Amino acid sequence: MSKKIEYKVPDGYFENLRTRLSAIPAQEKQLTRFQKFAPYLALAACFAAAVLAGNLILSRTAMPSASEDEIIEYLIDSDITLAQIEDYLILNQ
């Protein structure tokens, strides 16, 4: 049996990859500049949160929901085992 697995990549992939990866510092710097406005954004967010909170209180019937990715992050952070997840799912099926 060959020691290598014959994986392939699209034509010109590595050239494209290097270009994309080399752009990371510029993208991250833009993010940093954006973060300078964070205090103003936080103020705006507080205002929006107050409006949302009012809205939530008025519509208490809505159930909280989380995305699958959020659930997965939560499960990983809580150190739960796959066996425990499977047991729970089987019990609640």
Add this chain to the structure above:
Amino acid sequence: MYEQQFRELVEKYSEQLYWHVRSIVGSHEDADDILQEVFVKVWKALPGFRGDASVQTWLWRIATNEALSFLRKQRVRAALRFASLDAEAERVIDDDPWFDGDEAQRKLAVAVAKLPDKQRAVFCMRYFEELPYEEISGITGTSVGALKASYHQAAEKIKASVELAD
């Protein structure tokens, strides 16, 4: 200040790191996504890199941790969908349009994908990349003795898995 250094790392290591991640996760699309995250982390951590480890060990450590984190999420996602881990391992290989191996290589790829995450990473670094145990130890923080035992167990499991599939 660090941009030139970062670009040199991209030029020198991005392709090798791609194959390192690809050998662990199997799928091209997943390896591509992970590599982007790896280099974002490299960029953020570059000012704090003090050279305690070699650059290569440092990069491989970040990439391995990112690949392992991805595999953990993939396994939890599969569990939440009641998908069997073995079937999930086969799906990743069979759904990848960028897999070009024959049937024997497919069996090897699937058998590798069925290994526990850390054992899989150790096996890939030793078997496919042929890294010395000392270097794998620097990357994973595991002793050489434990790595040898892990590799031996992985090889036995792969042999059994391939024979079962024949």
